[in-house]
Amino acid sequence: EVQLVESGGGLVQPGGSLSLSCAASGFTFKDYWMYWVRQAPGKGLVWVSRIHSDEIQIKYADSVKGRFTISRDNVKSTLFLRMNSLRVDDTAVYYCARGGTHGSIDYWGQGTLVAVSS
Amino acid sequence: EIVLTQSPGTLALSPGERATLSCRASQTIDMNHLAWYQQKPGQAPRLLIFGISKRATGIPDRFSGSGSGTDFTFTISRLEPEDFAVYYCQQYGDSPEVTFGGGTRVEIK
Numbered sequence: 698e699v700q701l702v703e704s705g706g707g708l709v710q711p712g713g714s715l716s717l718s719c720a721a722s723g724f725t726f727k728d729y730w731m732y733w734v735r736q737a738p739g740k741g742l743v744w745v746s747r748i749h750s751d752e753i754q755i756k757y758a759d760s761v762k763g764r765f766t767i768s769r770d771n772v773k774s775t776l777f778l779r780m781n782s783l784r785v786d787d788t789a790v791y792y793c794a795r796g797g798t799h800g801s802i803d804y805w806g807q808g809t810l811v812a813v814s815s
Numbered sequence: 816e817i818v819l820t821q822s823p824g825t826l827a828l829s830p831g832e833r834a835t836l837s838c839r840a841s842q843t844i845d846m847n848h849l850a851w852y853q854q855k856p857g858q859a860p861r862l863l864i865f866g867i868s869k870r871a872t873g874i875p876d877r878f879s880g881s882g883s884g885t886d887f888t889f890t891i892s893r894l895e896p897e898d899f900a901v902y903y904c905q906q907y908g909d910s911p912e913v914t915f916g917g918g919t920r921v922e923i924k
Contacts, residue, residue, distance in 0.1 A: 743915065744914065797862065799848050800907020
């Protein structure tokens with residue numbers, strides 16, 4: 698069974714930093730692209746970042762470029778998101794997700810809440 | 816940048832009725848990179864349809880997708896009580912790589 702379990706969310710002040718982790722199991726992690734997608738309270742889904750299985754090909758949404766860093770450890774089957782210079786509008790549930798076929802996202806974690814507030 | 820516009824914003828129907836949701840893209844979507852997701856309150860999204868019309872593993876055949884180019888449709892042939900939720904379309908492309916529609920809420924009439 699595919700499982701994605703996020704951790705590391707919490708309350709942080711504007712300008713602060715936070716690191717999220719996502720522990721993957723039930724599949725061969727190193728073979729899949731991985732994503733972070735976020736959802737602000739009461740709002741829709743927004744793509745944040747993607748990392749190729751080779752750990753090198755990486756893309757970011759414009760809204761987080763230069764502030765967030767995605768990475769992965771294929772030995773430990775773990776995905777990371779380092780978030781710096783956090784803003785109030787970064788407040789959201791952050792989902793770790795696995796890339797599927799035809800550009801879809803086929804499995805999602807339960808999400809971790811990041812709240813940016815003074 | 817490809818923008819996905821979903822309509823209607825809310826659809827009020829009764830169990831047993833047919834639900835038809837629309838997703839319109841601002842540019843042609845290449846290589847059938849269009850998917851649909853269901854999200855219930857407090858839960859993560861669940862993939863229902865990928866490649867425009869292919870059902871994901873374990874998804875009942877009352878769910879279907881169709882379309883091409885810029886116009887796509889998601890249909891629930893007969894609504895079950897557990898189908899009342901928010902549905903999102905999503906495309907994969909370039910800059911940004913992934914975009915989602917704003918969602919359609921299917922609620923009980």
